[in-house]
Amino acid sequence: MADLTTLTAPEARRLLVRREISARELTRAVLDRLQAVEPDVRAFITLTADEALQQAGGADAALGTPGGDPQGTPLLTGIPVALKDLFCTRGVQTTSGSRILEGFVPPFDATVVARLRAAGAVFVGKTNMDEFAMGSSTESSGFGKTRNPWDLQRVPGGSSGGSAAAVAAGECLLALGTDTGGSIRQPASLCGIVGLKPTYGRVSRYGMIAFASSLDQAGPFSVGVEGSAMVLQAVAGLDPLDATSAPQAVPDYLAGLPGGIKGLRIGVPKEYFVPGTEPDVERLVRAAIAQLAALGAEVGEVSLPYTDYGLATYYIIAPAEVSSNLARYNGTKYGLAALDEPEMVRAMELTRQRGFGDETKRRIMLGTYALSSGYYDAYYLKAQKVRTLIKGDFDRAFERFDVLATPTSPTTAFRLGEKTQDPLAMYLSDVCTLPVNMAGLPGINVPCGFDGGGLPVGLQLIGRPFDEATLLRVAYTYEQSTDHHRRRPGREVMSQGPGVDGGVVPAGGAQETRR
Numbered sequence: 001m002a003d004l005t006t007l008t009a010p011e012a013r014r015l016l017v018r019r020e021i022s023a024r025e026l027t028r029a030v031l032d033r034l035q036a037v038e039p040d041v042r043a044f045i046t047l048t049a050d051e052a053l054q055q056a057g058g059a060d061a062a063l064g065t066p067g068g069d070p071q072g073t074p075l076l077t078g079i080p081v082a083l084k085d086l087f088c089t090r091g092v093q094t095t096s097g098s099r100i101l102e103g104f105v106p107p108f109d110a111t112v113v114a115r116l117r118a119a120g121a122v123f124v125g126k127t128n129m130d131e132f133a134m135g136s137s138t139e140s141s142g143f144g145k146t147r148n149p150w151d152l153q154r155v156p157g158g159s160s161g162g163s164a165a166a167v168a169a170g171e172c173l174l175a176l177g178t179d180t181g182g183s184i185r186q187p188a189s190l191c192g193i194v195g196l197k198p199t200y201g202r203v204s205r206y207g208m209i210a211f212a213s214s215l216d217q218a219g220p221f222s223v224g225v226e227g228s229a230m231v232l233q234a235v236a237g238l239d240p241l242d243a244t245s246a247p248q249a250v251p252d253y254l255a256g257l258p259g260g261i262k263g264l265r266i267g268v269p270k271e272y273f274v275p276g277t278e279p280d281v282e283r284l285v286r287a288a289i290a291q292l293a294a295l296g297a298e299v300g301e302v303s304l305p306y307t308d309y310g311l312a313t314y315y316i317i318a319p320a321e322v323s324s325n326l327a328r329y330n331g332t333k334y335g336l337a338a339l340d341e342p343e344m345v346r347a348m349e350l351t352r353q354r355g356f357g358d359e360t361k362r363r364i365m366l367g368t369y370a371l372s373s374g375y376y377d378a379y380y381l382k383a384q385k386v387r388t389l390i391k392g393d394f395d396r397a398f399e400r401f402d403v404l405a406t407p408t409s410p411t412t413a414f415r416l417g418e419k420t421q422d423p424l425a426m427y428l429s430d431v432c433t434l435p436v437n438m439a440g441l442p443g444i445n446v447p448c449g450f451d452g453g454g455l456p457v458g459l460q461l462i463g464r465p466f467d468e469a470t471l472l473r474v475a476y477t478y479e480q481s482t483d484h485h486r487r488r489p490g491r492e493v494m495s496q497g498p499g500v501d502g503g504v505v506p507a508g509g510a511q512e513t514r515r
């Protein structure tokens with residue numbers, strides 16, 4: 001049997017349903033692969049191998065029930081999936097990448113986790129991420145740094161870098177991440193895979209550790225577009241436990257994939273080829289757009305004049321929400337507590353001082369400042385008004401176009417440490433993705449080639465609210481006309497032995513937990 005870890009999720013589904021492979025075989029292959037490459041890639045904070053094998057056993061039972069109907073089993077039955085470590089998982093540590101939550105074991109599943117469970121998914125573990133999802137490189141994690149499987153000296157992007165790297169490296173077939181300003185699309189781009197950020201409200205946020213509640217949205221990573229459609233199918237839809245989840249009906253995303261893009265109007269926002277965009281990125285994204293035209297789309301230029309204000313606006317609104325959302329971590333409810341300090345207020349201060357990393361502290365300070373009396377109107381209120389203008393840009397563009405096409409990230413994967421001392425340079429990684437969150441729109445990354453150094457480049461497609469189906473169809477049509485998704489990072493890259501920092505396994509890094 002060929003290497004099962006190179007299967008895409010729909011390929012695995014077909015083999016599982018035909019009983020040509022078992023869920024246990026598939027899960028074992030993925031766990032073996034994980035063990036072999038994890039010392040180099042370090043995509044996981046917590047592994048759940050035992051639970052995965054048990055779930056795989058259950059999947060085999062469901063698929064093989066005598067007289068049963070394997071076709072009728074839920075879509076993800078027996079498929080190994082990784083979860084970003086900010087989705088609450090019943091009985092399994094959930095840290096949000098922060099030492100302040102080390103040891104926190106939720107008593108319940110996030111809605112998306114419950115839905116994936118119901119769809120038959122096999123959970124292999126919880127993936128590394130920037131602390132509380134703030135970052136673009138996964139370097140702000142309290143649990144060590146994840147490396148890009150295409151080049152171990154480089155970052156996988158972030159904040160869902162662990163999920164993206166795990167999928168790219170074959171340590172799972174699918175993964176779930178979150179995207180507040182780009183954290184699914186940007187790491188997908190840097191790791192050469194598909195990543196979809198759904199419309200705000202399309203997917204429940206219940207049980208997802210909050211970063212910026214008006215922007216956060218969960219979504220899938222996969223090799224190939226079809227896998228992301230499978231995950232979205234399983235997790236999308238109204239949830240009574242999340243008042244911001246939307247009642248819109250969930251279409252059949254898989255059925256909608258074929259059908260082509262003839263006559264579809266694709267707009268190219270001219271402001272998105274920002275200064276600092278690498279020449280290879282611009283060249284490959286423009287070539288992908290030309291390919292969409294060759295496939296029958298009508299392509300035209302469009303202007304989104306408020307794009308320039310996106311970054312500044314995001315860095316008021318998101319930190320403001322952080323300063324409020326992160327107030328709850330004070331040692332009295334979950335995780336770390338400075339028990340050595342008897343005085344209550346001092347103990348809370350110490351807990352936060354010890355538990356939060358630098359970037360988290362920076363955001364809390366930025367946000368608290370922007371919300372403080374006298375500054376609220378000048379910063380926060382003003383930012384909310386500009387947010388409306390940014391949304392207006394998109395509304396106007398969608399009167400003329402069905403989909404917008406841009407680079408996902410202005411650069412390919414950068415070197416570990418390259419931007420950690422310069423927060424603004426790091427923030428600029430998301431300049432093409434942040435406005436999409438502020439307008440609440442869906443966006444997808446689809447690989448569109450490799451730069452001169454062999455690093456993946458991604459095309460971002462942006463859609464109308466709740467029109468993930470069109471995004472998936474455009475991405476699928478494009479993908480089927482290229483070979484990029486067939487290229488995977490070589491095993492040889494991940495067996496070079498000790499990586500950049502001497503192969504020291506991060507303290508608290510991937511541990512087996514079963515509780």
Ligand code: GLN
Nearest residue numbers: 133134135180181182183
């Ligand atoms: N990099 C952006 C930030 O740090 C976006 C992160 C995200 O989408 N979670 O805020």
